[in-house]
Amino acid sequence: MTASVWAYSESDSAANELAYVANEIANAVGGQAVTLEMDRTRAGVSSAGEKLVLKSMSAPVDSPELAAEAMSRAAKASNPSVILVAATRQGREVAARLAAKLGAGCISEAFKLSASDRTLVGERSVYSGKLVARMSTPMPCVATVKVGSYPQLKGSEAKVEEMDVGELVPKVKRLHTTRKQVGTVDLKSAKVIVSAGRGVKKKEDLGMVEELAKLLGGALGCSRPLSSDLGWLPEEHHIGLTGVSVRPDLYLAVGISGQLQHIAGIKDSRIIAAVNTDKDAPIFQASDYGVVADLYQLIPALQKLLRARRS
Amino acid sequence: MKVAVCVKNAIDETELRTDASGRPLLDGAATKMSTFDKNAVEEGIRIKSSHGGEVVVFTVGGVDAKKTIKEALAMGADRAVHVLAELGTLDSLGTSRALAGAIRNEGTFDVILCSEGSSDTYTGQVPPMLGEVLSLPYVGYARKIEIGAGLAKIERSLEDSVETVECGLPFVASVVSEINEPRYPTLIQIMQASKKPIAEVGAHMLGPAGLSGGNVAVVSMTAQAMERKRVMIEGTAEEAAEKLLQALIAEGVLPR
Ligand SMILES: Cc1cc2nc3c(=O)[nH]c(=O)nc-3n(C[C@H](O)[C@H](O)[C@H](O)COP(=O)(O)OP(=O)(O)OC[C@H]3O[C@@H](n4cnc5c(N)ncnc54)[C@H](O)[C@@H]3O)c2cc1C
Numbered sequence: 001m002t003a004s005v006w007a008y009s010e011s012d013s014a015a016n017e018l019a020y021v022a023n024e025i026a027n028a029v030g031g032q033a034v035t036l037e038m039d040r041t042r043a044g045v046s047s048a049g050e051k052l053v054l055k056s057m058s059a060p061v062d063s064p065e066l067a068a069e070a071m072s073r074a075a076k077a078s079n080p081s082v083i084l085v086a087a088t089r090q091g092r093e094v095a096a097r098l099a100a101k102l103g104a105g106c107i108s109e110a111f112k113l114s115a116s117d118r119t120l121v122g123e124r125s126v127y128s129g130k131l132v133a134r135m136s137t138p139m140p141c142v143a144t145v146k147v148g149s150y151p152q153l154k155g156s157e158a159k160v161e162e163m164d165v166g167e168l169v170p171k172v173k174r175l176h177t178t179r180k181q182v183g184t185v186d187l188k189s190a191k192v193i194v195s196a197g198r199g200v201k202k203k204e205d206l207g208m209v210e211e212l213a214k215l216l217g218g219a220l221g222c223s224r225p226l227s228s229d230l231g232w233l234p235e236e237h238h239i240g241l242t243g244v245s246v247r248p249d250l251y252l253a254v255g256i257s258g259q260l261q262h263i264a265g266i267k268d269s270r271i272i273a274a275v276n277t278d279k280d281a282p283i284f285q286a287s288d289y290g291v292v293a294d295l296y297q298l299i300p301a302l303q304k305l306l307r308a309r310r311s
Numbered sequence: 312m313k314v315a316v317c318v319k320n321a322i323d324e325t326e327l328r329t330d331a332s333g334r335p336l337l338d339g340a341a342t343k344m345s346t347f348d349k350n351a352v353e354e355g356i357r358i359k360s361s362h363g364g365e366v367v368v369f370t371v372g373g374v375d376a377k378k379t380i381k382e383a384l385a386m387g388a389d390r391a392v393h394v395l396a397e398l399g400t401l402d403s404l405g406t407s408r409a410l411a412g413a414i415r416n417e418g419t420f421d422v423i424l425c426s427e428g429s430s431d432t433y434t435g436q437v438p439p440m441l442g443e444v445l446s447l448p449y450v451g452y453a454r455k456i457e458i459g460a461g462l463a464k465i466e467r468s469l470e471d472s473v474e475t476v477e478c479g480l481p482f483v484a485s486v487v488s489e490i491n492e493p494r495y496p497t498l499i500q501i502m503q504a505s506k507k508p509i510a511e512v513g514a515h516m517l518g519p520a521g522l523s524g525g526n527v528a529v530v531s532m533t534a535q536a537m538e539r540k541r542v543m544i545e546g547t548a549e550e551a552a553e554k555l556l557q558a559l560i561a562e563g564v565l566p567r
């Protein structure tokens with residue numbers, strides 16, 4: 001029997017990242033990579049090998065609760081060796097539920113995975129990114145992959161199979177969904193990221209930071225408080241341990257103190273630069289270039305120079 | 312309304328030291344209540360203040376966990392159940408089974424709260440696993456919880472959307488930090504907390520599952536390597552901006 005490695009995410013870009021990882025692990029264990037989808041095939045999602053579509057006649061499989069139940073039934077029927085789930089907020093729930101249902105080990109938030117000898121080994125950040133832990137668990141097992149750790153697999157044709165998982169009865173009912181804010185960012189593929197932190201005093205001032213990002217041909221990111229506590233930006237902009245991991249050529253942090261949890265998400269950037277009024281801010285220890293300055297003075301000065309260069 | 316709140320006594324990452332080879336000095340490391348768990352305790356107390364009832368704190372951990380329990384009691388929880396186990400001997404599934412066993416032993420709760428993830432390992436697995444082990448509805452990343460007659464309406468905060476969901480009581484939820492502002496206990500509350508009951512539970516009292524669930528093992532831990540140039544740029548805003556741009560161009564991360 002050939003081993004299979006399953007990959008699932010509700011987000012298209014994360015699903016493509018997982019297809020890449022599944023392919024790597026499948027190659028290592030001599031098995032088949034399978035991209036899982038719920039209800040129907042999604043055009044934006046690539047697959048390294050096969051696509052398996054899980055369906056139920058009774059309910060759309062559109063929540064982490066039902067996705068986990070559908071996947072556990074499918075897993076009991078076809079015994080995959082490894083099930084990978086992207087570590088989004090929904091994905092963490094899917095993976096944890098699945099591991100509990102299967103009584104399997106679950107390595108979470110891995111940014112590097114390898115497989116050998118019926119064992120999955122994953123590396124992840126612990127203690128706010130201060131340390132890297134290597135975790136291992138016997139197969140069959142579940143793992144969540146830290147979003148942004150691997151490249152995305154693009155455009156391959158896959159053989160599609162469908163499986164009816166039977167009746168699904170949700171305990172949690174969705175009443176409605178509201179988008180946090182229109183517009184999406186693709187921080188994972190951005191070459192330049194300018195990130196705003198609490199040093200930015202008002203939501204309106206983010207416009208200035210975003211304009212700087214545009215002038216540099218980059219995207220806008222932020223520290224956790226701006227998205228989680230203040231709600232100035234959607235969570236998809238939030239970089240770090242609990243947000244996305246990024247690896248741009250240039251990461252410019254403005255008004256970010258540089259706590260471990262933030263650094264955990266930017267450590268693979270090629271060049272890190274920081275602007276902060278506090279000369280002792282920890283961000284400077286984690287930077288290639290540090291400017292002790294008020295962002296309200298430095299950003300306009302940078303903009304002026306960049307505009308002059310353009311014309 | 313009976314509210315259970317799960318808290319973790321976590322290693323204080325800001326105090327954690329490593330030895331010369333980069334291995335963490337975990338023995339005797341300072342601990343504290345895991346950051347976001349304060350939001351879970353606060354939410355439990357708020358639910359009690361509008362619906363009455365009691366708030367019971369549950370923790371799985373070593374003797375050191377008493378201080379985290381006392382902090383939760385000082386914030387306003389009524390009593391605590393301490394499952395004695397050394398941190399690091401259980402994986403997430405083991406911890407959620409232990410919590411589930413301890414919660415079941417205390418009868419039926421209407422609401423069981425956790426935080427989105429702990430500040431030390433941040434796996435975020437225990438809350439959904441607890442929902443599964445207890446076979447209850449589970450809602451993750453709650454930023455607002457409204458409890459009505461037998462039903463809860465919860466706003467769950469996802470990366471780019473907010474879902475409003477409904478489920479029956481009892482339920483398990485994890486909360487995010489924006490749900491509330493945790494209170495600071497007063498000196499009087501801290502003193503009163505020492506009189507509140509803390510029950511200690513050993514593995515043998517948790518039923519057949521006991522403290523099982525050690526599928527995931529830590530192979531090694533090493534310090535995060537971080538080598539950066541740490542060049543500081545000085546001058547007026549105009550001068551510093553110019554120097555920064557030149558440096559970034561020289562690095563090849565900005566076009567000439
Ligand atoms: C379990 C856990 C997970 C977490 N995950 C993340 C994560 O993924 N990502 C994340 O970012 N955080 C995360 N955090 C939060 C993290 O610990 C910090 O609280 C957060 O990163 C701080 O954000 P900040 O640097 O923007 O704000 P602050 O720490 O408040 O820093 C603001 C900085 O701005 C500077 N400043 C002020 N005014 C100006 C000015 N005019 N010009 C220039 N500089 C100025 C100040 O000197 C200061 O250094 C997490 C925390 C926990 C407990």
